[in-house]
Amino acid sequence: MFDLRTMVGHWSWGLMEDEGWRKGPWTAEEDRLLMEYVRIYGEGRWNSVARLAGLKRNGKSCRLRWVNYLRPDLKRGQITPHEESIILELHARWGNRWSTIARSLPGRTDNEIKNYWRTHFKKKIKDNSDANGKAKARLLRRQQFHQQQLQQQQFNPMDMNKIMALLEERQDKNNNNNNKLEALSSSVSETEKKQNITNFYSQTAENEQSLISELNNTGFVVPEMLNEGLDVGWDMELGGYPWQWQL
DNA sequence: AAACTATCCAACCGCCTATAA
DNA sequence: CTTATAGGCGGTTGGATAGTT
Incomplete structure (x- = not known):
């Protein structure tokens, strides 16, 4: 019925289904299904993904995964000193408006910038x-x-x-x-x-x-x-x- | 070598807003 | 006009990893 080891693993990651939705880290297979969905149907209508792509993920989770990880135009790798200066400059101007800041940094996500700023500068300011x-x-x-x-x-x-x-x-x-x-x-x-x-x-x-x-x-x-x-x-x-x- | 600390980062949550029904 | 829903956003969490003592 249940494999105890799997259950323990899933609980620790919060992977047990919540109202039928899977949670936690995405598997390669899930990524593949989501990419295939976007290829066919385009971005948006995220709540249809479960029905049309056979993914047991809610719309929010799918959108987040696409926007922050799967999008092909994402820039991988470390934040460059140039990007850092832009982040600092824009944060001084706009505060924690991460999505606004992200629009000035092609290929970077609000989540990425937020994470970067928090680990590098938040403590000192706090x-x-x-x-x-x-x-x-x-x-x-x-x-x-x-x-x-x-x-x-x-x-x-x-x-x-x-x-x-x-x-x-x-x-x-x-x-x-x-x-x-x-x-x-x-x-x-x-x-x-x-x-x-x-x-x-x-x-x-x-x-x-x-x-x-x-x-x-x-x-x-x-x-x-x-x-x-x-x-x-x-x-x-x-x-x-x-x-x-x-x- | 082990324990501890800091950093990284994916993913979640709750709240808000825009829009469709 | 009201309500329900989807999407967007910022804050937070917690496991993994790197660095330090």
Whole structure:
């Protein structure tokens, strides 16, 4: 009736049928059937595959397999440094819109780009954003402490809402600057492109400085504390991304 | 040599949207 | 107009493999 070894193997891969559909890794035979289906009927109408090709896979699974693996126009092999620079550039502009990014990289899938970005860059950025969050909390704590002291000394009270709003504003500013990046990165030469992007992030650094000035204008005068918090955000680009190319 | 860690990547899931019924 | 379905997308998982201690 059942071969225990097969069952164990299938359970570990989640291959046991779910409402009649097979799951898990595709076999060579399944690939053959799917390719044959596309050859005859073309792409799309994925839910017909089970009926017309005799595959026990649901439409989503078939589409995914075709799009990410079987499509003949797929580019195999490692992501090139050129492709990597495009990924970084477009991710800075669009964020996690992988399918949008993939349209600029012929033969690469959104899944591939997503996987690449996550393994190469996500951790660093997460670490930094964690640090950013911690810095923010630390800032808040110290502000509260400092406020008490100021009140005791009868100084002007600080506008905490304004300070926090300014910190929130940083992200918005970065987003707006991405429009500039789009124009800057249109140059043909690779060197020029890298130079432009590096300049762009230098500009962002200047924006950070103007933000610090604004914060100072609120009457908030603990520079070493501010820099500690704000530098983390900038490090996200400098340390997390390889923005500083060797030109 | 073994244990541990990091990276790679195929495939899944849930959510969303567009379109057909 | 509403509902059902297919397809698309981004996030996540987990096994395989490579690299390090």
